[in-house]
Amino acid sequence: MSPVRRIAITGLGAISAFGTGVAPFWDALTSGRSGVRRLRDQPFIAAQAVDFNPSLLVPSDRLELLDRFTQLGLAAAREAMADAALTPDLFLPEDAGVSIGTALGGAETYEDQYLRIHKGQRVHPLSIPRLMHNAAAGQISMMAGFRGPTLSYSTACAAGSHAIGEAAEIIRAGRAKLMLAGGADAPIVSGVMKAWESLRVLAPEPAMGPSTACRPFSKDRQGLVVGEGAGVLVLEDWDHAVRRGARILAELAGYGATADAGHITQPGLDAPARAMRLAMAQAGVEPAQVDYINAHGTATRLNDSTETAVIKAVLGPHAYKVAISATKSMHGHAMGASGALELIATIMTLRHQIIPPTAHYTEADPECDLDYVPNAARPASVSVALSNSFGFGGLNAVLAVRRV
Amino acid sequence: MTDDVETLVFELLSKRAKVVHPSISRSVSLAELGIDSLGGLELIFALEDHFKISIPDDTTQEVKTAGDIIDAIHRLAPRPN
Numbered sequence: 001m002s003p004v005r006r007i008a009i010t011g012l013g014a015i016s017a018f019g020t021g022v023a024p025f026w027d028a029l030t031s032g033r034s035g036v037r038r039l040r041d042q043p044f045i046a047a048q049a050v051d052f053n054p055s056l057l058v059p060s061d062r063l064e065l066l067d068r069f070t071q072l073g074l075a076a077a078r079e080a081m082a083d084a085a086l087t088p089d090l091f092l093p094e095d096a097g098v099s100i101g102t103a104l105g106g107a108e109t110y111e112d113q114y115l116r117i118h119k120g121q122r123v124h125p126l127s128i129p130r131l132m133h134n135a136a137a138g139q140i141s142m143m144a145g146f147r148g149p150t151l152s153y154s155t156a157c158a159a160g161s162h163a164i165g166e167a168a169e170i171i172r173a174g175r176a177k178l179m180l181a182g183g184a185d186a187p188i189v190s191g192v193m194k195a196w197e198s199l200r201v202l203a204p205e206p207a208m209g210p211s212t213a214c215r216p217f218s219k220d221r222q223g224l225v226v227g228e229g230a231g232v233l234v235l236e237d238w239d240h241a242v243r244r245g246a247r248i249l250a251e252l253a254g255y256g257a258t259a260d261a262g263h264i265t266q267p268g269l270d271a272p273a274r275a276m277r278l279a280m281a282q283a284g285v286e287p288a289q290v291d292y293i294n295a296h297g298t299a300t301r302l303n304d305s306t307e308t309a310v311i312k313a314v315l316g317p318h319a320y321k322v323a324i325s326a327t328k329s330m331h332g333h334a335m336g337a338s339g340a341l342e343l344i345a346t347i348m349t350l351r352h353q354i355i356p357p358t359a360h361y362t363e364a365d366p367e368c369d370l371d372y373v374p375n376a377a378r379p380a381s382v383s384v385a386l387s388n389s390f391g392f393g394g395l396n397a398v399l400a401v402r403r404v
Numbered sequence: 405m406t407d408d409v410e411t412l413v414f415e416l417l418s419k420r421a422k423v424v425h426p427s428i429s430r431s432v433s434l435a436e437l438g439i440d441s442l443g444g445l446e447l448i449f450a451l452e453d454h455f456k457i458s459i460p461d462d463t464t465q466e467v468k469t470a471g472d473i474i475d476a477i478h479r480l481a482p483r484p485n
Contacts, residue, residue: 061420065442122453125445 011084011234047227047332073136073184097148101159106131158391161339165255216326227332231340254283260394297326430471
């Protein structure tokens with residue numbers, strides 16, 4: 001039998017409504033600050049990466065080839081590589097791959113080109129390489145010079161988590177020593193926003209302003225708030241990381257992926273629970289050992305009550321003791337980037353022993369009766385944590401991380 | 405019209421060149437300027453828009469140098485008068 005390979009997380013990169021970098025992201029989350037604002041040019045609220053400046057990233061003539069989701073992904077990947085102190089002499093390019101999740105791919109490019117058609121203009125010749133869902137994965141592999149397995153996963157709101165979990169499996173299988181893995185999405189374009197609006201799951205703007213619109217697990221929750229961004233992590237074969245003297249941030253200890261095979265949008269109970277159990281089993285973790293769960297927590301009525309029931313089914317009585325928070329209350333629902341951003345938040349929780357809160361929580365809901373760490377970050381001893389992602393299509397991904 | 409086309413093509417080429425070239429002439433190839441196949445597509449798109457012409461696929465495949473582009477435009481553009 002081949003040895004069981006462990007997965008080290010050695011680098012993080014995040015672009016979010018709070019700006020470029022993991023530092024401003026973590027600072028905002030631990031202060032309970034919301035990134036939700038009213039959009040300048042559209043009648044919506046969203047958690048937009050307003051400060052992101054792609055021209056700092058690549059020369060302007062190359063930007064023409066990059067949809068916004070790819071720009072966000074490249075920026076996060078670059079930060080993660082620098083964070084992991086990766087240099088080309090450390091490994092063979094064939095041993096390094098890329099795994100990036102995205103729900104919507106090049107949404108902005110689709111929209112721009114349809115607008116051109118409606119104005120009687122021709123479609124730009126670089127539209128296909130811009131809008132394809134694997135554009136971010138491909139561009140990141142080019143930027144990094146990685147020539148190993150390079151893939152993109154499109155599993156709606158779970159895409160980032162699936163991309164990370166599958167990247168870990170690629171390393172465990174010995175197909176790569178190192179993977180840049182995460183998610184990127186830029187869905188804040190008018191067609192996509194209107195489509196979400198039509199689905200009637202968007203939170204309205206509260207009278208006091210947009211910042212408190214997303215209230216996961218709170219009785220008065222009214223829906224999700226769309227966000228955007230990218231999260232990318234460096235995953236590494238544990239022994240490889242140790243040999244090169246890398247700073248190991250956490251262990252990616254488990255991953256579970258399941259499908260509801262039920263309804264295209266309504267979340268199930270059994271399959272998400274099974275995903276949590278699979279992740280815990282791979283990590284060798286019993287229910288009582290789970291200290292923190294970064295919830296999928298979208299703030300839709302159905303997700304939050306269902307997720308609460310799922311956590312109870314998996315953890316039993318320990319469900320009432322575990323700390324749970326939904327950071328989407330602050331960074332919004334960044335679609336395919338969510339799982340990656342939330343895993344980064346979870347790793348930072350392990351590193352700093354501080355649990356970011358569920359912000360804007362006002363009132364307990366009898367259907368959501370667990371400890372959601374309301375409104376204020378909490379110092380706590382956290383050794384094992386889970387990050388849940390449940391996507392439309394009934395596609396579930398759960399990641400388990402362990403403190404080092 | 406000859407001079408206008410040539411001037412504009414040279415201008416577009418120098419703007420899109422990825423490799424610095426001391427002087428662009430008819431004999432300079434797109435490859436020498438670092439313009440790859442996608443860059444070539446963008447160039448054709450811009451030329452079609454500017455001259456209100458449609459450059460057929462087989463022509464785009466034949467075009468290798470600045471001179472080829474200029475000749476193609478002359479062939480395809482409606483003559484003045």
